[in-house]
Amino acid sequence: MKPELTLHGRTLTLQRYPVRQNETLQAWDAADEYLINTLEASTQPLDPARPIVILNDSFGALxxxxxxxxxxxxxxxxxxxxxxTLANLQDNQLPAVNVIDALADLPANPQLVLIKLPKNxxxxxxxxxxxxxxLPADCTVIAAAKxxxxxxxxxxxxEKHLGETKTSLAVKKARLIFCQPxxxxxxxxxxxxxxxxxEHGISLLNHANVFSGESLDIGARLLLEHIPVRTDLHDIVDLGCGNGVIxxxxAKLNPQANVLCVDESFMAVASCLHNAQANLDNPAQLRAVANNCLDDMPAHSADLVLCNPPFHQQNTITDHIAWQMFCDAKQTLRPKGQLVVIGNRHLGYGDKLKRLFGNVTVIAQNNKFVIYQSDK
Structure with missing residues (x-):
């Protein structure tokens, strides 16, 4: 897949993240192009002194x-x-952009807001x-999606939460939403x-974008019943932690252990930290960080990795995140450390784990989910 986006006499080189060899997916979509074409055709000049705000930009194309x-x-x-976004800005030698997480305050008096619709x-x-x-009343708001x-x-x-709304015609199976604040x-x-x-004595707070933020998902419910309890567990990782329930x-079952919770959602990390304060006798036992799987984690630094992998990235169904999680877990685990994974039966994680670790055991299952264990 060629990573060049060429429109209106400009060419950007755009990569998805993390960069993979033989990538088959683009770092932009037709909705990005529709937004760009619409703004480029506009006769209304942009004021360089007023902010442009872009929400949910998947890989930084906008x-x-x-x-x-x-x-x-x-x-x-x-x-x-x-x-x-930061990598693509640097690769294209572009001016800096202020990148903030979704819980941060928005800049004052923006002139233009562009929104890629989130799944949630x-x-x-x-x-x-x-x-x-x-937003001031004169701000232009345009959202885009398939x-x-x-x-x-x-x-x-x-209409209910922002203002008068209308839509565009579809172009390349994408459509725009125009809203007047x-x-x-x-x-x-x-x-x-x-x-x-x-049943586990846990209360949970869930920010708006936390996976399964309205109730405990059935996969997590099964995994909660099969978390290892051993006195020799000193460092535990909850990979893809969501609200931190696992x-x-x-941490409750293994009070001697330090627990690291990792998720790529900033809202998930914020929820997890709040929930650790609310549920643990020693909240300092648990840390939570935003990361791409276990990038830059020291090798041989964990005794147990617990993992409930996602099978999508943004709006794309994919298994490469699960595979990266398994590979990163193997590198992070100490010799004889364990990876415990839960997944839908149809995803076939057992074959992947057997190929990577040389061993896999089914430790629990129901009609929808399987819990696997692989030892390093």
Missing amino acids: SCWFAPHGNVTCVTDSFIAKQA NRLLTWQLHQLCQA AKDIHTSTLKLF NPALAKPLPQPLQWTVP GIKA
């Missing part, structure tokens, strides 16, 4: 395109998207509330959802 136009702030809940409507609703509080992902309910969310609709930000897992339970 940030790179608009970086020369003025003061750009990229808002993302994805560590991977942040790293991709809870995150979209939260962001529309945030925008309505921050046409099949823009529903009547999507438009109603914009109405500051009179401003309301307090939605509070994070909170619920309990009474890492918190591991």
Whole structure:
């Protein structure tokens, strides 16, 4: 796949992150192109003194395109998207962009907001509330997505939480949403959802973009019953931690161990840290960081890795993240360390683990999920 985006006499070299050999997917899509073409055709000049805000830029295509136009702030809940944006800006020798996480305050008095629709409507609703509080009435707001992902309910969310809304015609199966901010609709930000897992004595707070943030997913429920308990466990990693429920339970069961929770979502990390404070007698037992799997983790530094891998990146279904998680876990584990993985039966993680570790054991399963263990 050629990584060049060429439009309006400009060419950008754009890579997905992490960079893989023989990449088959682009770092931009038709919705990015539609946004760029629409703004380039506009007769309204951009004011270099007023910010441009870009939300949910998957790999930095929009940030790179608009970086020369003025003061750009990229808002993302994805560590991977942040790293991709920074790398693509550098590779194209473009001006710096202010990259902030989705919980940070927006810049004052923006002139233009571009939104790539997130998969999660809870995150979209939260962001529309945030925008309505921050945007002046003369700000231009344009959202973009695949046409099949823009529903009547999507438009109603914009109407309800931000302002008058209309849509474009579809081009290359992408569509735009135009919204006029109405500051009179401003309301307090939605509070994070909170619920309990009474059988494990855990209460959980979930920011808007946390995976399975409305209830405990059935995979995690099964894994909670099969977390190893051993006095020789000193360092445990919860890889893809979400709200931290697995890492918190591991910490409770193994009070002698240090637990590191890792997720690529900044909202997940914030939720996990809050939940550690709320549920652990010694919250310092657990750390949480945003990262791309276990990048830059010291080799031979963990005795146990617990993992519930995602099988999508942004809107793309893929197994390369799971494979990277397994490879990173093997490098991070000490000799005789264990990787415990839960996955849907149809994903076939057992074959991957057997190929990588040379061994795999099924330690539990139900009609939908399988828990595997591989020893280093």
